[in-house]
Amino acid sequence: MLSGPPPPDQPVPEVVRRLAAGRPTHPMWRNELGGLTFEITVGAGRWFVKWAPPDSGLRLDREAERLRWAVRYALVPPVLDEGADESGSWLLTDGLPGEPAVVDRWKADPATGAAAIGAGLRRLHDRLPVADCPFGWRVEDRLARVRRSAAAGRLDPAWWHPDHAALGVARALARLADVPAVDRLVVCQGDPCAPNTLITPDGRFAGHVDLGALGVADRWADLAVATWSLHWNYGPDWEGVLLAAYGVEPDADRIAYYRLLWDLE
Structure with missing residues (x-):
């Protein structure tokens, strides 16, 4: 299953119907693990409900915990x-x-979009307090999970980005063993x-969503992937705009490292 908009006739889980209480409800997204996101119209506003099937492995409770912590400092959804029951969470x-x-x-x-993404990440990194953050996204923990996946035979280069597929598992793990020194420790998205990233109608950063992995890490763990995602959303020419809006020069080594780590997870 690939991520993308669900069909218009996507069945609405019973718990989503209960939360909507008769309000207009629209399917917005379906991820590769079967999780669904719905928009509920509430007067002039809107709510969003994520639903995950019980066997998906998605931990919406972890995202809720992170949102409750981060909302004191950053523009994230309250x-x-x-909850959870036998039908899902x-x-x-x-x-x-x-x-x-x-x-x-x-x-x-894309120039406006890339700049808003960069400005939003800088705001997030500057405002979330590392010393008070109870959540980690450190490279050591992520690399340990990748190594466990490799040992279990769950890494398949055929699913990796073309930049990495030719490496094979052994060479990719060898590259990841050379962890770059931390540039700046922040609370990453x-x-x-x-x-x-959400953007206002006049092109300014408005907030962040999907923070289930929020935690302390080198800022390049976010920046490497944020710039990479521009390639398949806007095209390959906008990385510099994002980094300029963030206020940092490109760091080719850290970008390469954290993209490879992301790809193997």
Whole structure:
């Protein structure tokens, strides 16, 4: 199963119907693990509910925990409800203003979109307090998971990006063993791909969504993936715009390292 918009006739789980309480409900997204996101119209505003089947491995409780911590410092969705039962788990959040950076408007204006993504990451990294953050996204833990996957035979280069597929498992692991020194430790977004940045109608950063992996790490763990995601959302020419808006020069070695790590996870 690939991620993407679900069909218009996507069945609505019972718990989503209950949370909507008769309000208009629209399917928005289906991820590769079977998780669904719905938009609920609430007067002039909107709520969003994520739902995950019980066997998906998705931990919406972890995202709820991170959102409740981060909302004190950053523009992230407030949690309204969460729970789980035998039919699955759910997370209900209030909507933020703005639209994802990958709607048609910003695809047609990638300079504005890339700049908003960069400015948003800088704001997040500057405002979330590392010393008070109870969540980690450190490279050592991520690399340990990759090595366990390799030992279990679950790494398949056929699924990797063309930049990495020719390496094979052994060479890729060898490259990852050479961990770059930390440039700046921050609280990272954890899934900084372009769709997870919201932009206001006048082109400014509005907030972040999908923070289930939020945690302390080198800032390049976010920046490497954020710039990479521009390639398949806007094209290959916008990395410099994002990094300039963030306020940092490109770091080719750290970018290469963290993209490879992301690909193998």
